[in-house]
Amino acid sequence: MGRPVLLTVDDDPAVSRAIARDLRRRYGEEYQVVRAASGPDALDALRELKLRGGRVAAILADYRMPRMSGVDFLEQAMDLFPRARRALLTAYSDTDAAIAAINVVDVDYYLLKPWEPPEEKLYPVVDALVEAWQAAGEPEVTEVKVVGHRWSAPSYAMRDFLARNQVPYRWYGADDPEGRRLLDAAGMGEDAVPLVVTPDGTPLAAPTTAQVAGAVGLATAPAADFYDLLIIGGGPAGLGAAVYGASEGLRTVLVERLAVGGQAGQSSRIENYLGFPDGVSGDQLTDRARRQAAKFGAEILSARDVTDLQVRGSARAIRFADGSEVAAHTVLLATGVSYRPLDAPGVAELTGRGVYYGSAATEAPACAGEDVYIVGGANSAGQAAVFFSRHAARVTLLVRGDSLARSMSHYLIEQLAALPNVYARTGTVVTGAHGDQRLEAISVRDADGTCETLKAGHLFVFIGAQPPTGWLCPQVRRDEQGFVCTGADLLVEGHRPPGWTLPRDPYHLETSVPGVFAAGDVRAGSVKRVASAVGEGAMAVSLVHRYLETT
C-alpha cells in the first residue's frame, strides 16, 4: 500500500522547505510529504496522484501566492480530492481575508506563519486534519481503472477484455463524480472514453485491446522469431497443446486474439469435465491451464489476432493484424468457433448495450432484480440461465425448437426445472431489438404466429457458432461451413489432397498442409466439448513430434 500524502504548497522556497521538514519529522513514517512551489504545480501533482489511485490526507496551502491564490488552488484541489482535509497558511496581516475564505472553500483550519514551535502550533492542527481524514476513510485504488459509459459497446468491450484476461479493474461511470475526476486528471473529455488508467497512473484514451494488454503486463510480442510449435487460439485445445508441447521440450508459443480460455472460459460452470465432481468455472479452469502452460515454459501472447498463414519451405509463418510475423516448424489451428450472430433488426446496433453474446458475466450485477432473456436452447444457454437466475428477478429462455430435450443435456433441464425464477418459452423466435441508447424491449413471435413486445434490459444470445477461418489460405481445406478438414477426411477415393508432397497420408489431426494441424471445435467432425478439445490438443503434440522426426 502506498502511504497517503500530505501536500504543502508555498511559493517561498524557505517556508516550503521548513514546513515539509517539520511535517516529515512528525508524520514521515506514515505519510508521504509532497511539496509544490505553486498552485498549478500542486494541481499537476494532484492529477498524477489521482491517476495512480493515491490518497491525499491533507493539503496545506499558502494563502498569498502570485500565480494562483491559495483559495483558488484549494477550490480546484477539492474537485480532485474532495475528502482531503484543507488548511490555509497565512501571515498575520492576511488573517481576516483567510477567515473569510474559510466559508468560501470550506477550509478546515488556518495556520499563522511562523508556526514555531511546531509542537504547539502546527502539529495539533495537522493531527486534527489527518484524524478527520482517517475517520472518513478513503480506500487506495491500486488496480486498473476504467472510466466509461454504462451503455456503450466500446466501454463494455474493454471491461469484458479485462475480466476475461483476469486483470482486476475498477469501473467508474463517466458521469459519476469519481469518473469525472479521473477524466479531469487525465485532461480528457467524455468523448475519450473508455479511459483506461494503468496502476502506475498512465492514462490511455479509447485504447485498443493490444495497447491495454501491453500496458497491464500481458505478453503481446513473441520473444523469439522461430518456434517448434505455434498454436493459434487459447481455448482448451490450444492450452492443452501448450501444456503438452512445452512440457515435452518443444519451443512453444500460443497466440490468442482476445483472452485465453476461449468459449470454456466463458462458462459459468463446467460440470462434465473429468476430475471436477463439483464442477469448475471456466475462469478457474482457464487460470489453472494458463499457469500450467507457463510453468512448462510456453509463451502466451494475448490480444494478437492472426490474419494469415503462409508456407515457406519447411517453415510455417503467421502474420498478425499489425503486419508483424512469427514462424515455426509446425502450426496448430485451435481457433474454435465464434458465436453466430442473431439476425433481427436492431440487434447489431444494441450489441454491447443490452444485447450480449455469451454469458457476459461482467453484466451479472447489473441484472439484479431485472427480467433477463436468453436466446437458445443448448447447454450453453442452459448454463447461462442457471447463472443469471442467481442475480435476476426472472430468467426466460427463448427457444426456437418445441422442446429443450432436443438440444440440452438432461441434467441441465432438471436443474432449470428446480429453479423457481427460470422459464422456458419454446417455439419462440426473436424478431427485433428496440431501444435508443440501450436495449429497452424485444419483439418475439411464437409458433402460432402471435407477436409480442416484451420489456427487456438484457438479452444474452447463444444460438450456435461458426468457425472463424475465413482468413486461412485456400491450401488449408475446409468443409462448406468453414470447419478445417483433417486426416482421413482429406482423402478422396484414396487420393491425397492436391499439393500434398509427402509420401504418406495426412496424420489424424493434420490438415491439407503438411505440418499444419487442427484441434478442437474448429476441426470438422470434432466433438464440441472441453474434454475432447483438450484431448485433441494433447494428441496434436504427439503428431507434431512424429512430423518433426520424419521431415
Ligand SMILES: Cc1cc2nc3c(=O)[nH]c(=O)nc-3n(C[C@H](O)[C@H](O)[C@H](O)COP(=O)(O)OP(=O)(O)OC[C@H]3O[C@@H](n4cnc5c(N)ncnc54)[C@H](O)[C@@H]3O)c2cc1C
Ligand atoms: C457458454 C458455454 C458453455 C459451455 N459449457 C460446456 C460444458 O459444460 N462442457 C463441455 O464439455 N463443453 C462446454 N462448452 C463447449 C466448450 O467450451 C468448447 O467445446 C471448447 O471450448 C472448444 O475449445 P477450443 O479450444 O476448440 O475452442 P474455443 O474454446 O472456441 O477457443 C478458441 C480460441 O481461439 C481464439 N481465436 C480464434 N481465432 C483466432 C485468431 N485468428 N487469432 C488468434 N486467436 C484466435 C478465440 O479467441 C478463442 O479464445 C461450452 C461452450 C460455451 C460457449
